[in-house]
Amino acid sequence: MPSTHPCTFTDELLARRRSTRAFTDQTVDRASVEAILQAARQAPSGANLQPGHFHALTGPPLQDLTARLTAAEAEGRAYDQEYSYFPEPMPAALKARQRAAGQALYQALGIGRRDIAARRQAFARNYAFFGAPVGIVVTIDRAMGKGCFMDLGMSLMALFLAAEARGLATTGIGALANHAGVVHTALGLPDDQMVVCGIALGHADPEAPVNSTRTTRLALSDFTTFRGFDAAKGET
Numbered sequence: 001m002p003s004t005h006p007c008t009f010t011d012e013l014l015a016r017r018r019s020t021r022a023f024t025d026q027t028v029d030r031a032s033v034e035a036i037l038q039a040a041r042q043a044p045s046g047a048n049l050q051p052g053h054f055h056a057l058t059g060p061p062l063q064d065l066t067a068r069l070t071a072a073e074a075e076g077r078a079y080d081q082e083y084s085y086f087p088e089p090m091p092a093a094l095k096a097r098q099r100a101a102g103q104a105l106y107q108a109l110g111i112g113r114r115d116i117a118a119r120r121q122a123f124a125r126n127y128a129f130f131g132a133p134v135g136i137v138v139t140i141d142r143a144m145g146k147g148c149f150m151d152l153g154m155s156l157m158a159l160f161l162a163a164e165a166r167g168l169a170t171t172g173i174g175a176l177a178n179h180a181g182v183v184h185t186a187l188g189l190p191d192d193q194m195v196v197c198g199i200a201l202g203h204a205d206p207e208a209p210v211n212s213t214r215t216t217r218l219a220l221s222d223f224t225t226f227r228g229f230d231a232a233k234g235e236t
């Protein structure tokens, strides 16, 4: 349970949140989705531009998108993402982190390193929003600069935490952008919108092995530099 201390409540939510890739059948009502999206919009943004659009889907519209995406992935349709997520080529140190995250996932699923068919099957679940009752497609005006992607990222984090605070689970789905054309057609998106990612939202299935996936984080000293804090002690 979250503590009532306002300073540690967010820390507890951050520690508790993790990507959830299997959901129960329990639905999420519109009022909860609205509240979560309103929380997402509370994120700050440069010049208060509030970039990004959230397309919340459930029921037949979500089933329709899922069917189209799953078919595109199954037939091996060429990817047509509209922006690049990762550095190309990926430096070795980052590749190692990517591999570790993948291994954590496949280990939880009991899928061996060489079992390509099972890995493909697991990957295809991205396109079914991992069975979540709510799928959110995130788009941004393609004219926006890199800073606006940062703003949108903050909205995503706010959304994840607002869901977590309500006992709901999420995962980001960058893989959705691989089939941007399919998403454009299914949702009738205006041409100026770029598909950024999807979000699965629902109640975590506590029994599903995939939800036991655990990832690690860098040590503080690996991603921070402190200057001046210890000046009084003669350190620089």
Ligand SMILES: Cc1cc2nc3c(=O)[nH]c(=O)nc-3n(C[C@H](O)[C@H](O)[C@H](O)COP(=O)(O)O)c2cc1C
Residues within 6 Å of the ligand: 017, 018, 019, 020, 021, 101, 126, 171, 172, 173, 174, 175, 176, 197, 213, 214, 215
């Ligand atoms: C914007 C975004 C996109 C993501 N895309 C995917 C995805 O396509 N498929 C997937 O299985 N996980 C995806 N993830 C989940 C990450 O793999 C996950 O956040 C990372 O491994 C850390 O694990 P954790 O979220 O459980 O802490 C995404 C996360 C974010 C924030």
